[in-house]
Amino acid sequence: MILEFLINAVGLGALYALLTIGVALLFGVLGLMNFAYGELILAGAFAMYLFRDQPWPFALLMAIVFAVVVALVSERLAFHPLRNADPVTLMIASFAVSLALQSLARMTVLPRTRGVPPERFLSHRVSILGADVSVLDLVTLVLCGLMLLVVAWLMGRTSLGIQLRAAAEDFRMASSLGVKANLVIPAAFVIVGVLSAIGGAVLVARQGSVGADMGLQPMLIGVVGAVLGGMSSLKGAALGGFLLGAATALLESLLPTDLIAFRDAFLFSALIAVLVVRPQGLLSGAKVRVS
Amino acid sequence: MVLRIEDVHLQYGSSVRAVQGCSLDVGEGELVSLIGQNGAGKSTLVKAIMGEVPVASGSITVDGASVASKSYSTIRAGVSHVPESRGIFASLTVGENLRLGAVTRKDKAQVAADIERELERFPILRTYWNRGASLLSGGEQQQLAIARALLLNPRILLLDEPTLGLAPIVVDLIFDVVVALREQGMTILLVEQNAVRSLEVSDRSYVLQAPGKVLGSGTAAELGRMPAVVEYLGFSPAEVGVTR
Numbered sequence: 204m205i206l207e208f209l210i211n212a213v214g215l216g217a218l219y220a221l222l223t224i225g226v227a228l229l230f231g232v233l234g235l236m237n238f239a240y241g242e243l244i245l246a247g248a249f250a251m252y253l254f255r256d257q258p259w260p261f262a263l264l265m266a267i268v269f270a271v272v273v274a275l276v277s278e279r280l281a282f283h284p285l286r287n288a289d290p291v292t293l294m295i296a297s298f299a300v301s302l303a304l305q306s307l308a309r310m311t312v313l314p315r316t317r318g319v320p321p322e323r324f325l326s327h328r329v330s331i332l333g334a335d336v337s338v339l340d341l342v343t344l345v346l347c348g349l350m351l352l353v354v355a356w357l358m359g360r361t362s363l364g365i366q367l368r369a370a371a372e373d374f375r376m377a378s379s380l381g382v383k384a385n386l387v388i389p390a391a392f393v394i395v396g397v398l399s400a401i402g403g404a405v406l407v408a409r410q411g412s413v414g415a416d417m418g419l420q421p422m423l424i425g426v427v428g429a430v431l432g433g434m435s436s437l438k439g440a441a442l443g444g445f446l447l448g449a450a451t452a453l454l455e456s457l458l459p460t461d462l463i464a465f466r467d468a469f470l471f472s473a474l475i476a477v478l479v480v481r482p483q484g485l486l487s488g489a490k491v492r493v494s
Numbered sequence: 495m496v497l498r499i500e501d502v503h504l505q506y507g508s509s510v511r512a513v514q515g516c517s518l519d520v521g522e523g524e525l526v527s528l529i530g531q532n533g534a535g536k537s538t539l540v541k542a543i544m545g546e547v548p549v550a551s552g553s554i555t556v557d558g559a560s561v562a563s564k565s566y567s568t569i570r571a572g573v574s575h576v577p578e579s580r581g582i583f584a585s586l587t588v589g590e591n592l593r594l595g596a597v598t599r600k601d602k603a604q605v606a607a608d609i610e611r612e613l614e615r616f617p618i619l620r621t622y623w624n625r626g627a628s629l630l631s632g633g634e635q636q637q638l639a640i641a642r643a644l645l646l647n648p649r650i651l652l653l654d655e656p657t658l659g660l661a662p663i664v665v666d667l668i669f670d671v672v673v674a675l676r677e678q679g680m681t682i683l684l685v686e687q688n689a690v691r692s693l694e695v696s697d698r699s700y701v702l703q704a705p706g707k708v709l710g711s712g713t714a715a716e717l718g719r720m721p722a723v724v725e726y727l728g729f730s731p732a733e734v735g736v737t738r
Contacts, residue, residue: 362593362597365586365590365593365594365597366594366597368583368585368586368590369583369586369594371585372583372584372585372586373581373583375546376577376581376583377583377594379544379546379568379575379581380594380595380597380598380642380646381569381597381598381646382594382597436585
């Protein structure tokens with residue numbers, strides 16, 4: 204029972220951490236609060252629907268391709284011309300991109316919510332140390348955990364990661380040292396595309412459906428988790444997302460059935476309490492780049 | 495002249511005039527200091543050389559190339575800048591900050607040797623290699639900022655208030671490094687409020703008065719013969735013991 208809960212809580216925490224890193228990375232590098240993030244998740248989720256009859260790993264690969272392409276196209280068409288714009292302009296542009304992509308999906312391929320039959324292997328349960336564990340929870344944990352490790356390696360061990368972290372902290376200083384905007388900004392969008400695709404694929408597997416507005420809630424989770432952890436710190440954002448996911452799983456397990464509907468009210472009350480004490484987030488960095 | 499500034503006017507926004515009609519030049523291998531009180535426009539001038547503040551009128555050229563041209567790149571021009579704020583990345587370790595200084599260089603083996611050279615110059619950076627840069631003291635951060643700037647192997651080094659707020663022992667260390675770099679033939683523009691120490695080590699100095707007007711320029715002895723400069727500084731530069 205405890206092991207099953209732990210796998211569920213840590214898996215959901217890892218999923219939310221992925222979502223928050225995607226939000227915090229673009230905010231740091233570009234000063235962009237990207238509300239179109241939900242539509243990147245949608246692009247990945249739609250690929251899972253489109254390739255639902257193909258082997259799951261292939262559909263996952265296509266989800267990554269779809270989300271990365273949408274991320275890069277949105278960067279090139281909408282955000283690249285606005286690179287020197289103020290954060291409010293960027294935010295409004297991201298709203299426009301979000302609504303445009305959502306409307307496009309609704310008008311063309313997703314006029315209504317589509318069911319995606321669960322992969323047979325994901326609906327199985329396995330016994331681990333005597334506990335009855337869902338394969339879906341296990342896959343969520345392993346996939347999102349692996350992605351977090353890859354992101355941690357990329358950001359901590361590679362030259363690109365160092366450049367991204369430097370650009371996220373002080374873009375002007377990083378540029379004066381030779382960090383190229385044309386490298387780090389598209390790279391950030393590619394990473395965000397990959398993260399949102401993994402998030403989208405896991406969400407489709409958990410929900411069993413794809414709808415044009417399905418990106419809204421995970422996008423909000425990403426924003427809230429990033430604010431909780433500290434927008435200026437990728438580690439903080441990941442921690443914020445993880446705590447949000449783990450707390451969600453905890454409340455689902457502990458709350459009486461008639462109070463489950465109020466789960467988010469409990470969750471966000473706790474969030475407000477945390478932000479009253481630490482308005483800069485749990486692990487804020489030296490500063491937040493807002494202009 | 496490697497660096498030439500001619501009748502430059504700089505302003506923030508549409509009304510705040512930071513520099514009005516400043517002219518100065520720095521020759522190959524020269525150590526030139528820019529002296530003046532707070533608000534004299536010294537840092538703004540350095541930012542303009544880095545292309546961070548637009549030139550309203552006049553011209554700034556590095557090796558004859560205008561910094562206002564679209565093709566101008568401080569990296570290609572070999573200009574390295576240590577800003578007044580030091581520009582240390584707090585979320586990176588000391589080692590990562592140093593590696594970032596050589597991010598544009600392809601000669602990885604030479605980069606490793608140059609990092610070693612900087613660790614010899616500033617041994618404290620070797621001690622704190624894996625430490626978060628935010629945990630360093632002000633003096634240690636300044637050493638890191640200078641070491642990082644030198645990893646570009648610059649032709650021109652712009653040092654903006656490198657000793658501001660530092661302990662005397664660290665101030666001595668920074669000036670020793672500046673003199674050593676000058677002796678190795680590096681071209682240096684040193685912005686300082688510590689007029690006495692700057693005059694001691696510089697080949698020539700410019701005394702700037704708000705808003706960015708050159709009150710006088712020359713060697714310490716030449717500046718000492720200018721009454722306006724003597725009155726502005728409150729002492730005669732000629733009395734400063736030149737250490738070069």
